[in-house]
Amino acid sequence: MLFMKEQLSQSEFYILLSLAIKSRHGYEIMKQVEQDSGRKVILGPGTLYGSIKRMLQENLIEEVAGDNPRRKYYKLTEEGRTSLSSELQRYNDAVELAKRKNVFKDLGRVNLAL
Amino acid sequence: MSKAVIRRSERMYDFLLKLYPKRYRYEFEEEMKYVFSESLKDACSEHGPQAIIHLWARTILDTGKSLVIQHVANLKEGDSMKTKNTDILMQNKVIVWIALATGLLLLIPLIAMQFTSDVAWSLLDFVTAGALLFGTGLLFVLAARKMPRHRVAIAIVLAVALLYIWAELAVGILTTWGS
Numbered sequence: 508m509l510f511m512k513e514q515l516s517q518s519e520f521y522i523l524l525s526l527a528i529k530s531r532h533g534y535e536i537m538k539q540v541e542q543d544s545g546r547k548v549i550l551g552p553g554t555l556y557g558s559i560k561r562m563l564q565e566n567l568i569e570e571v572a573g574d575n576p577r578r579k580y581y582k583l584t585e586e587g588r589t590s591l592s593s594e595l596q597r598y599n600d601a602v603e604l605a606k607r608k609n610v611f612k613d614l615g616r617v618n619l620a621l
Numbered sequence: 622m623s624k625a626v627i628r629r630s631e632r633m634y635d636f637l638l639k640l641y642p643k644r645y646r647y648e649f650e651e652e653m654k655y656v657f658s659e660s661l662k663d664a665c666s667e668h669g670p671q672a673i674i675h676l677w678a679r680t681i682l683d684t685g686k687s688l689v690i691q692h693v694a695n696l697k698e699g700d701s702m703k704t705k706n707t708d709i710l711m712q713n714k715v716i717v718w719i720a721l722a723t724g725l726l727l728l729i730p731l732i733a734m735q736f737t738s739d740v741a742w743s744l745l746d747f748v749t750a751g752a753l754l755f756g757t758g759l760l761f762v763l764a765a766r767k768m769p770r771h772r773v774a775i776a777i778v779l780a781v782a783l784l785y786i787w788a789e790l791a792v793g794i795l796t797t798w799g800s
Contacts, residue, residue, distance in 0.1 A: 515789045522668050532652075533653075533655070534655060534656045534659045534660075537656060537660075549679065550683075551658075551679055551680055551683025551684070551687075552652075552653040552656040552657050552683070552684075552690070553680075553683040553684045553686065553687025554654070554683055554686070554687060555656065556649040556652060556653055556656075556687075557687050557690055557691065559649075560645070560648070560649070570652070579652055579653070588716075608731075
């Protein structure tokens, strides 16, 4: 792999996550991100396609044919899948570290079911 | 009613999309139209026409931010064909920001006019307000560059001057400029 992003932005992370199971078009991605984030991340068309453009340039996703020929569908590339795995691993490591240090207990409000 | 609001909103969003760089539009315009149109239908069917106002508020912020990013990216991508003009623009990105901020502020009355007759701006009102906002922003940037240590004072003086002129034009305080 010639280039891999060190860290993904919040929108890039959720977009990659939404494409982890199947290819989707823009509107489906937007709805899936909204659902996955519990409506904390709501992407407008500008942010959505700005991120898609960057991710296409970075070869994290690619355009594919889909059910509706009038829409553009996107799917993860191998690099995209690797980036997503690395990011999830990083989050998991951070949560594990916080658990070991009893940070959740200290904060008294974070209660994740991992 | 809802269908008319959706159609009008779609037309306004189509207009906003024209502000994106040509290359970007060529690639994503149709998709962005579709996403916005579906969002409008969702908002209307799930939460009624009021949700359209929330959607527009989000869309204006989203579009403003995205317009700046895409124009800057477009200038960078065109570096191989760099001209003196693009250099000037790159060095003065702040002017693009002021112009965009002015445009976005003017969208507020423009959108409000589509939903209520209480707001009725003429073309002259838009031109005057645009010139005032853009001029004040530009004046602030130029003055703050000359006197960076006094930029807070400059901002306060300019904001007060802007508000005063705006009030004079709108209702008239000491003069009859607005009439």
